[in-house]
Amino acid sequence: xxxxxxxxxxxxxxRDRAAAVEALAAEEFPDVDLRFHPQCFAEAGHFAGDDATRxxxxxxxxxxxxxxxxxxxxxxxxxxxxxxxxxxxxxEAARGxxxxxxxxxxxxxxxxxxxxxxxxxxxxxxxxVRRDGGADAVRRVLHYLSDGRTGLExxxxxxxxxxxNLMTLAMLVGTEFMPDLAGHVVMVEEVAEHxxxxxxxxxxxxxxxxxxxxxxxGRVSAVPDNDRxxxxxxxAIARYWCERxxxxxxxxxxxxxDAANKIVPFGLAGHAAAT
Amino acid sequence: xxxxxxxxxxxxxxRDRAAAVEALAAEEFPDVDLRFHPQCFAEAGHFAGDDATRxxxxxxxxxxxxxxxxxxxxxxxxxxxxxxxxxxxxxEAARGxxxxxxxxxxxxxxxxxxxxxxxxxxxxxxxxVRRDGGADAVRRVLHYLSDGRTGLExxxxxxxxxxxNLMTLAMLVGTEFMPDLAGHVVMVEEVAEHxxxxxxxxxxxxxxxxxxxxxxxGRVSAVPDNDRxxxxxxxAIARYWCERxxxxxxxxxxxxxDAANKIVPFGLAGHAAAT
Numbered sequence: 001x002x003x004x005x006x007x008x009x010x011x012x013x014x015r016d017r018a019a020a021v022e023a024l025a026a027e028e029f030p031d032v033d034l035r036f037h038p039q040c041f042a043e044a045g046h047f048a049g050d051d052a053t054r055x056x057x058x059x060x061x062x063x064x065x066x067x068x069x070x071x072x073x074x075x076x077x078x079x080x081x082x083x084x085x086x087x088x089x090x091x092e093a094a095r096g097x098x099x100x101x102x103x104x105x106x107x108x109x110x111x112x113x114x115x116x117x118x119x120x121x122x123x124x125x126x127x128x129v130r131r132d133g134g135a136d137a138v139r140r141v142l143h144y145l146s147d148g149r150t151g152l153e154x155x156x157x158x159x160x161x162x163x164x165n166l167m168t169l170a171m172l173v174g175t176e177f178m179p180d181l182a183g184h185v186v187m188v189e190e191v192a193e194h195x196x197x198x199x200x201x202x203x204x205x206x207x208x209x210x211x212x213x214x215x216x217x218g219r220v221s222a223v224p225d226n227d228r229x230x231x232x233x234x235x236a237i238a239r240y241w242c243e244r245x246x247x248x249x250x251x252x253x254x255x256x257x258d259a260a261n262k263i264v265p266f267g268l269a270g271h272a273a274a275t
Numbered sequence: 276x277x278x279x280x281x282x283x284x285x286x287x288x289x290r291d292r293a294a295a296v297e298a299l300a301a302e303e304f305p306d307v308d309l310r311f312h313p314q315c316f317a318e319a320g321h322f323a324g325d326d327a328t329r330x331x332x333x334x335x336x337x338x339x340x341x342x343x344x345x346x347x348x349x350x351x352x353x354x355x356x357x358x359x360x361x362x363x364x365x366x367e368a369a370r371g372x373x374x375x376x377x378x379x380x381x382x383x384x385x386x387x388x389x390x391x392x393x394x395x396x397x398x399x400x401x402x403x404v405r406r407d408g409g410a411d412a413v414r415r416v417l418h419y420l421s422d423g424r425t426g427l428e429x430x431x432x433x434x435x436x437x438x439x440n441l442m443t444l445a446m447l448v449g450t451e452f453m454p455d456l457a458g459h460v461v462m463v464e465e466v467a468e469h470x471x472x473x474x475x476x477x478x479x480x481x482x483x484x485x486x487x488x489x490x491x492x493g494r495v496s497a498v499p500d501n502d503r504x505x506x507x508x509x510x511a512i513a514r515y516w517c518e519r520x521x522x523x524x525x526x527x528x529x530x531x532x533d534a535a536n537k538i539v540p541f542g543l544a545g546h547a548a549a550t
Contacts, residue, residue: 045506046471077471080478084519171475174449175482196321196352200446203355207450231320244359 002146003033004069005061006126008040009086010104011076012048013127015041018073020129021138029142036126037061040073047078055082058108062086062118065093069145070118074127075103075165083111083177090117100141101125102261106168107177113162113266114179122163122187122255122264123151133259144263149270153187153254153262156270159213163187163255163264170201173208179266182211185250187264189218191257195230198223199237206245214248219256277421278308279344280336281401283315284361285379286351287323288402290316293348295404296413304417311401312336315348322353330357333383337361337393340368344420345393349402350378350440358386358452365392375416376400377536381443382452388437388541389454397438397462397530397539398426408534419538424545428462428529428537431545434488438462438530438539445476448483457486460525462539464493466532470505473498474512481520489523494531 006018018036025034039057042049049057061070086108099112100121109120123144124137131137140151153163162181164172166188172178186209190198198220206215220234232240235252242249254262264270281293293311300309314332317324324332336345361383374387375396384395398419399412406412415426428438437456439447441463447453461484465473473495481490495509507515510527517524529537539545 043503045504046501047506077475080475167475171445171479175479200352200355200442204446204450226321228318229320231322 001031001033002069003067004071004145005035005037005064005067006040006071006073007037007054007057007061008048008073009054009058009082009108010048010078011046011074012043013040013073017127017130021126024129024135024138025142028139029146032142032146036073046076048074051081054078055085058082058086059089062094062097063091067097069098069100071141072101072105072125074125075101075105077104079105079107080171080177083107087111087115087117094118098145100145102163103165103257104168106164107172109266110164110172110179111177114177119269120266122266124259124261128259128261131259137259137261140263151263152270153264155216155251155253156264158271160184160267161187161264161270162266163253166190166198166201166205167193170204173205181209183213185214185216186212187216187218187253187255189253189256190220192222192224194224194226195232195234195237196226198234199230199232202237202241206241206247209247210245212247214250215242216250216253218253219258221257276306276308277344278342279346279420280310280312280339280342281315281346281348282312282329282332282336283323283348284329284333284357284383285323285353286321286349287318288315288348292402292405296401299404299410299413300417303414304421307417307421311348321351323349326356329353330360333357333361334364337369337372338366342372344373344375346416347376347380347400349400350376350380352379354380354382355446355452358382362386362390362392369393373420375420377438378440378532379443381439382447384541385439385447385454386452389452394544395541396544397541399534399536403534403536406534412534412536415538426538427545428539430491430526430528431539433546435459435542436462436539436545437541438528441465441473441476441480442468445479448480456484458488460489460491461487462491462493462528462530464528464531465495467497467499469499469501470507470509470512471501473509474505474507477512477516481516481522484522485520487522489525490517491525491528493528494533496532
């Protein structure tokens, strides 16, 4: 039996989405015991409960020795407000545990990776069940958590990797939660940002990531209309800033704010499985 | 005769706005010779001309010995793409010159301050003439450039200061253009960002500005409606992140994306005038 605990470090998940994930797991994954922490449905202003509530739920899941993996319900915003205490108060039970999510929860993945606690993995959120094809995103996560090797981002090879939402990474660099990504292939993706903002974020991120092995650009989706075209797409933007900062641009990554978002275990964790 | 050269490092200015600034200067400031560089009206995708065009115009203005001050026409986005060459190719004529603007052009102010070239000043753009009360913003700049002491942000006192748009500063930290702001009072302002994004930016900026003398929060205007209230205003947000990072929060700053935006000369440049 694989026991998965779900919490929401940023915004809450709607009950019908949680029910859809539970139904799919019960139907297709009889060896998975999947539990949404009640905090997933809490509301406090922007957040799924106040900072103390979200922190306590994360620690409930992370420090429970009966739990094999912690899965994040939703992104939104708010993981950075609890990341310091979240990592500082992890116990032995968290050491070998998988933590899986993306978007805003990438802040926690980064902080965990920096601390050496747990196994951070970039992949679909439980709430992604709502997307077109979202059931497949949920299946991908449950298969990966079951066998540790399916659904991996296809470029994963012999070098350590990490993946982030571009805005989340841009806000992470230089902070107390930023892991050392020297020698890593870093994958980024973005949603609902103007291309000029993507350009600005890529300036900031490449300037702060000198020394990485290379960068891969995931999907940039739901770009809002602007009063004028930017004049370059996300690949041209990535190439431009990588060239200026001496970072090898390695091509596309199969990640994004969509149901096709593939699994990226941080470091070398996915490599034995991929080879 | 005070000669002011105007260029546009980011987006172009509309001709009627430039005409309004010229008319005001001709009517009220007979000792000011104000010239819009033709590049101010160029268009290339998002930008006021491509990178080479914007860079050349900046250098035309900055390196002209007959020019006393360089004023930026508009913000938008794009100063970061020319800042490296813009600073590297400054000549002796630029050394004592004032460079005045804000918003996206804060990247150039920061890069100039880091390099020790010129006198960077945070204040209204020429294009602010379009705002309610915009004529007063233009008058404030022309008075300040004429006498070097009127229109200053009122909290300026005995310590070095700097001011930035919050997003611009967030993208500047950790880059090759970031000046050393240790010991400075740093003022920030923002426009058209959700409060959760302001919170996220303040996390990033305070984490990257440990060692400054203090932070002042300017106006945060035109906040878009969100699907739920954030639950804290910009002052509570500033206090929260300042406390977490040990930065003294010093109160409000009289700066913002509006016509009341006061003048902030970087460093100690405004202090002799203010005392």
